[in-house]
Amino acid sequence: MFGQTLYVQWKWNRDFLAFYTAVGFAAPLLILWIALPHLGLTSARELVSVGRVVGITSAVIAVVAGLTVAWHGYGIDDRVGHIYALSLPITRSRALGIRAGAAALILTLPALGVWVGASLAASQVDLPTTLHSYSGSLASRALLAAWLAHACMFALRYSAGRRAQLVLATLVICIGVLGFATEAVPSARGVIMRAGDFVISNPGPFGVLFGRWTLIDV
């Protein structure tokens, strides 16, 4: 059951997955190839900066991959009115669990692309002894970010259904209003900032997305 669901998810999402895996693989190499000619061999600070660009690019790829697979994956059932999924002899919680598990597994592909690309890119650079490359950590973090992004969009899509766009737009407006409130209402700034810090800093729920993403660091 899980194997077949995994296969269906793979077949439904494979174009996106191939794209994100290829981009995840190529991005670190391209960024370093473009940046290296402009760097001095001993410029540790510049190497760290380039490593950060690679890291942030990987983060964006991972998040977008997670969001896309969740959004697109819902479409497979939505276009047939969910009749097939609902007519199968399985509880809804188990069906959703299998679907989420299969998606989590196929999201390892873009992370794998990031790992191989980042490892190859790092091997092209003679790092000073004070610096190290973290391709494995970067890929692991990309995987966690992809899972988190997927989980959020998956929950939104399967709970809100066709109202997901509306819910998403409302969330964006709420964040905008809170951003405006930090400027317009000074007394509320502290509370909003603390709440925001809790959400985006480790060990907050979105900490993995907003921490320090880098391929090369001390």
Add this chain to the structure above:
Amino acid sequence: MTHAISIDGLAYRAGRHFAIRDLRMRVPNGSVYGFLGPNGSGKTTTIRLLLGMLPPADGTITVLGHDVPSGAHHALARIGYVPERLHLYPMLTVDETLRYHASFYARWDVTEAERLRCAFDLRAEQRVGRLSKGEAGKLMMLLALAVRPELLVLDEPTDGLDPVVRRDVLAAVLEYVSTHGATVLVSSHLVHEQERVCDWIGVMDGGRLVAEMPMHAFRSGIKRLRISGAPLLAAATPFGILARRTSAGREEEWVVRDWRDDMTSWFATSDAALREVVDLDLEESFVETLRAAREAGGRAA
């Protein structure tokens, strides 16, 4: 358990204009139950409710001994379901669809699935999204039959199919039913098709089940009577009057249900003369039943 499907007091509302209210329905074990009704009468909604796809607002549903929706997944494991439209994943091939479907059913019969695939002339490598309407109908029927169901729920299974494919599909169902003694609930607005295969019938209209009876009772019990000197009030008739229309002179035409031949004597006691008893075919019976139900509904409103 004498009924494969048992529904009591079922209520469901979809939007502002459609509701199922206090629906009671019994599908006897081993029967082929024709679920008749015009488009939009609530047949598909009722089917989705009894398969646990929609949550009822009120009432109880029991399917193969399981409460629905709480135990729907247990019931669904023993049900073959063919929806009115293609519901399968379009990017999968026929073979992949069979494997995917099989993975959810412990009762899946690989040999039977392959036999039906060949009999229906479906190519294993063909994509579902590229199947013709007839091929898609055959594939859905194959999936429903290969799970060796105790209950087949068919929602307009032959709607839009050409006569050859329709015959193939119906033949496969009848062969399965005769071999395995399964119960069938088949929804359709194609009355003549139901007449050939069903032994029970339920007529749905405006979210209500307006008639439910054995097919023979429906077919033989509804008659058109030509009467002269008809009484003005006909309250104490031993049969039900579905419609009453004036024809030439003092003659009237009544459409009645629950008719038996020995009821002719009632006219002698009421100073009326029964001129003719006309048999109605299933379609006429269906139309008259609907018309009577709507008139009764209109009067009640």
